[in-house]
Amino acid sequence: MNNAILKTQDLSKAFGGVCAVKDFSMEIHTGGIRGIIGPNGAGKTTIFNVLSRIYVQDEGTIEFDGKDISTETQIQVARMGLARTFQNTRLFKGLNVLDNVKVALDHAGEYSLFSALFLLPSRNRKEREIEEKAMSCLRLLNLDQYAKASPSNLSYGYQRRVEIARALANDPKVLMLDEPAAGLNPEETSQLMDFIRNIQDKYPKLAILVIEHRMELIMNLCTHIYVQDSGLTIAEGTPSEIQQNPRVLSAYLGEED
Amino acid sequence: MNAYQTGLIIQISISVMTVVAVFAMTGLAGMFSLGQAAYMAVGAYVTFVLSKYLEIPYTITGIFAILLCILLSWVIAIPTLKLRRDYFALITVGFSQMIIALILLLEDYTRGSIGFAKIPRIDNLFWIALGAMVLIIFWIRNLKYSRFGRMAIALKNDEVASRSFGIDVYKLKIKIYVLASAIAGFAGIIMAMRNRVITPDSFGWASSSEMQIFLFFGGTNSLTGAILSASILKWLPELLRNVTLFGISMQEYRTIIYSILIIIVINFRPQGILGEKEINFRWVGKLFGKLKKSTVTKRKTDE
Numbered sequence: 001m002n003n004a005i006l007k008t009q010d011l012s013k014a015f016g017g018v019c020a021v022k023d024f025s026m027e028i029h030t031g032g033i034r035g036i037i038g039p040n041g042a043g044k045t046t047i048f049n050v051l052s053r054i055y056v057q058d059e060g061t062i063e064f065d066g067k068d069i070s071t072e073t074q075i076q077v078a079r080m081g082l083a084r085t086f087q088n089t090r091l092f093k094g095l096n097v098l099d100n101v102k103v104a105l106d107h108a109g110e111y112s113l114f115s116a117l118f119l120l121p122s123r124n125r126k127e128r129e130i131e132e133k134a135m136s137c138l139r140l141l142n143l144d145q146y147a148k149a150s151p152s153n154l155s156y157g158y159q160r161r162v163e164i165a166r167a168l169a170n171d172p173k174v175l176m177l178d179e180p181a182a183g184l185n186p187e188e189t190s191q192l193m194d195f196i197r198n199i200q201d202k203y204p205k206l207a208i209l210v211i212e213h214r215m216e217l218i219m220n221l222c223t224h225i226y227v228q229d230s231g232l233t234i235a236e237g238t239p240s241e242i243q244q245n246p247r248v249l250s251a252y253l254g255e256e257d
Numbered sequence: 258m259n260a261y262q263t264g265l266i267i268q269i270s271i272s273v274m275t276v277v278a279v280f281a282m283t284g285l286a287g288m289f290s291l292g293q294a295a296y297m298a299v300g301a302y303v304t305f306v307l308s309k310y311l312e313i314p315y316t317i318t319g320i321f322a323i324l325l326c327i328l329l330s331w332v333i334a335i336p337t338l339k340l341r342r343d344y345f346a347l348i349t350v351g352f353s354q355m356i357i358a359l360i361l362l363l364e365d366y367t368r369g370s371i372g373f374a375k376i377p378r379i380d381n382l383f384w385i386a387l388g389a390m391v392l393i394i395f396w397i398r399n400l401k402y403s404r405f406g407r408m409a410i411a412l413k414n415d416e417v418a419s420r421s422f423g424i425d426v427y428k429l430k431i432k433i434y435v436l437a438s439a440i441a442g443f444a445g446i447i448m449a450m451r452n453r454v455i456t457p458d459s460f461g462w463a464s465s466s467e468m469q470i471f472l473f474f475g476g477t478n479s480l481t482g483a484i485l486s487a488s489i490l491k492w493l494p495e496l497l498r499n500v501t502l503f504g505i506s507m508q509e510y511r512t513i514i515y516s517i518l519i520i521i522v523i524n525f526r527p528q529g530i531l532g533e534k535e536i537n538f539r540w541v542g543k544l545f546g547k548l549k550k551s552t553v554t555k556r557k558t559d560e
Contacts, residue, residue, distance in 0.1 A: 079423040
């Protein structure tokens with residue numbers, strides 16, 4: 001198990017003197033599911049934004065699929081197969097569910113603007129391929145009945161699922177979920193957990209990294225957890241180790257006098 | 258059809274071409290430009306001024322003018338499309354003022370504000386204009402339903418999220434802006450052919466904003482809306498030509514009429530008259546299906 005798909009070494013990021021993440025090191029393997037937990041402001045989303053290259057880190061290295069991506073751009077990393085979702089659902093208005101999934105495939109659509117304007121056969125062929133791929137992704141996750149629906153007409157829980165399906169459309173190697181259960185009620189949360197387990201079954205080679213501050217989701221899904229507090233990793237290990245770790249308990253439940 | 262009617266139809270098709278191009282740029286990709294009329298000016302002036310002074314046919318100078326529009330819009334897009342959207346809008350205004358200033362400065366060739374009138378009569382302009390309009394509508398419709406259209410709508414919504422799907426936001430914006438500007442340049446040539454005289458003030462800021470008003474009236478997300486509002490709103494002042502208010506023809510009030518209309522629309526239907534609706538064949542089919550069904554049920558109840 002030495003071939004980590006995504007690996008960071010001493011990652012640090014500060015915003016004008018305020019240290020958001022300090023010396024963060026982690027790794028995740030193919031087929032694995034790991035979580036990052038921590039209270040608000042612990043730097044969880046900053047880690048995701050650095051990994052997906054929205055921010056550039058101040059220090060540290062990131063290795064993805066055996067390649068150093070510390071200097072790559074957001075677009076390149078996305079094309080290499082590092083997919084993510086966002087904390088607030090960011091489905092594109094004006095596109096239906098199917099088109100939202102297609103967008104994830106479109107950068108690799110392989111037909112020119114010219115053939116698009118003139119409706120050339122090459123365009124139609126590629127467009128059919130994109131449609132099939134997007135539909136099969138939706139079908140795999142039992143979302144195909146919503147293909148023609150407008151995202152804003154779906155419940156929040158389903159919007160989340162569509163967003164995850166969209167991130168999966170291009171067969172990424174790593175999927176990063178940024179607080180997937182935010183804004184969901186307990187029932188929707190448990191449905192979402194089933195949904196994520198279903199993804200693990202359907203995409204056995206996918207590595208999933210989850211950020212969450214809700215304990216139950218992460219404790220039930222992940223095999224390995226990193227606990228962040230004020231930018232520092234205060235603990236890491238299996239869920240049962242984390243649950244008994246005194247530093248984690250004090251960060252979450254407050255110090256005992 | 259008399260000359261007035263054909264002239265009006267040509268004018269409407271020019272309006273549709275420009276608004277459809279603005280739809281691709283603003284409606285799909287969310288780039289709010291207030292300088293598209295400047296490309297019309299480049300198209301019109303370069304074609305006919307060069308044709309006259311270099312004594313080469315306007316078909317050749319016309320192609321050159323459109324290539325120049327492509328080059329100009331590309332050069333302008335490279336630095337400005339990296340900026341935030343509001344700065345892009347400001348710079349396009351500046352660009353259009355610069356083009357007008359240039360036309361006035363080159364008075365010896367362009368005849369400045371008097372207007373350039375050495376434009377030959379073109380036969381069959383009616384069919385050329387209509388044909389070009391249909392072709393441009395066909396293109397932009399195809400653009401909307403292609404991967405480029407989807408990516409454009411995505412980047413209009415959220416650039417950061419678009420990048421996380423590997424979309425090269427910057428390059429795509431340049432492509433669409435250049436396409437829209439080339440179409441504007443072509444529409445400018447047709448407009449010069451129709452009016453037979455071009456003056457700098459017909460390509461000013463006001464006509465650029467007129468295109469945006471037409472687009473927002475019809476609905477920024479609807480190509481059908483853009484086409485309908487571009488033709489109806491262009492036609493409206495002509496309809497009101499013989500109506501007078503305070504002794505002045507209503508036609509002269511068109512800027513005021515447009516302004517009132519856009520204020521009403523933005524207030525009561527901010528997504529525009531058509532919103533996101535498009536007329537497509539399935540929709541027409543459904544309408545017919547409904548009619549058929551209703552006649553069938555009617556017949557049944559009659560029996």
